[in-house]
Amino acid sequence: MLPRITINVAMSLNGKISSESGRYTISDPDDMERVFLLRKSVDAVLIGANTVIVDDPVLRYSRCRIILDGEFKLSDKYKIFDGGVKTYIVSRKNKHIKNAQTVTVNDTGIKGIMEKLYSFGIKSVLVEGGMQVINEFLDSNLFDQFFVYVNPGLILSGKSLFPAVDKKLEYTVEECGRGILLSIKSIYI
Numbered sequence: 001m002l003p004r005i006t007i008n009v010a011m012s013l014n015g016k017i018s019s020e021s022g023r024y025t026i027s028d029p030d031d032m033e034r035v036f037l038l039r040k041s042v043d044a045v046l047i048g049a050n051t052v053i054v055d056d057p058v059l060r061y062s063r064c065r066i067i068l069d070g071e072f073k074l075s076d077k078y079k080i081f082d083g084g085v086k087t088y089i090v091s092r093k094n095k096h097i098k099n100a101q102t103v104t105v106n107d108t109g110i111k112g113i114m115e116k117l118y119s120f121g122i123k124s125v126l127v128e129g130g131m132q133v134i135n136e137f138l139d140s141n142l143f144d145q146f147f148v149y150v151n152p153g154l155i156l157s158g159k160s161l162f163p164a165v166d167k168k169l170e171y172t173v174e175e176c177g178r179g180i181l182l183s184i185k186s187i188y189i
C-alpha cells in the first residue's frame with residue numbers, strides 16, 4: 001500500500017523554483033498560510049537532503065518529517081533535527097543523527113520508500129521538494145494531488161521545476177494572494 005501523496009511547490013512565472021544561489025522566497029503570505037494548512041492535514045512532510053542543506057528548514061506545522069538522503073550527506077547541525085517533531089532519514093547508509101530515526105533501504109526507488117513509510121503508519125505525505133525529489137515522484141507518476149503556486153515575479157537564473165523534458169499538464173487555476181495556484185490533474189510526457 002502507498003500513502004496518499006500530495007506534491008506542493010512554488011515557482012516563479014518563468015518556472016524557477018529556486019535561484020542559482022539557493023534559497024529564495026517565492027510564496028507570498030497567502031500561499032504560506034495554504035502550505036501550513038496542507039502540512040497540518042497530512043501525517044508527514046517529505047523533502048530531500050539538498051533542501052535541508054540549502055534552505056535549513058524547520059517545516060513548521062508538520063507532524064512528522066521525512067528526509068531522503070541516499071548517501072547520508074547530512075549532519076546534526078541543521079534546524080530540522082531540533083527534536084521537536086519525529087524525523088526520519090531514508091538512506092542506503094545506516095548512520096545516526098541525534099533526534100532522527102534512520103530508515104535504511106537497499107533500493108532508493110520512490111515507490112519502495114513510500115511502501116515502507118506506509119508500513120510505519122504514515123498514510124499521507126506532503127512532498128515539498130526540491131526539484132530532484134519532486135521529479136522522482138512525477139517520473140514515477142506517484143501523486144494524488146499536485147499544487148504549484150506561481151508567483152508573478154521572475155528568477156533570471158535558477159533551477160526549473162521541469163528541467164529539459166517537455167511535459168504537458170492538465171490543470172485548473174485559481175487566484176492565491178498575488179499569484180495563482182495550479183491544481184495539476186495529470187502530466188503527460
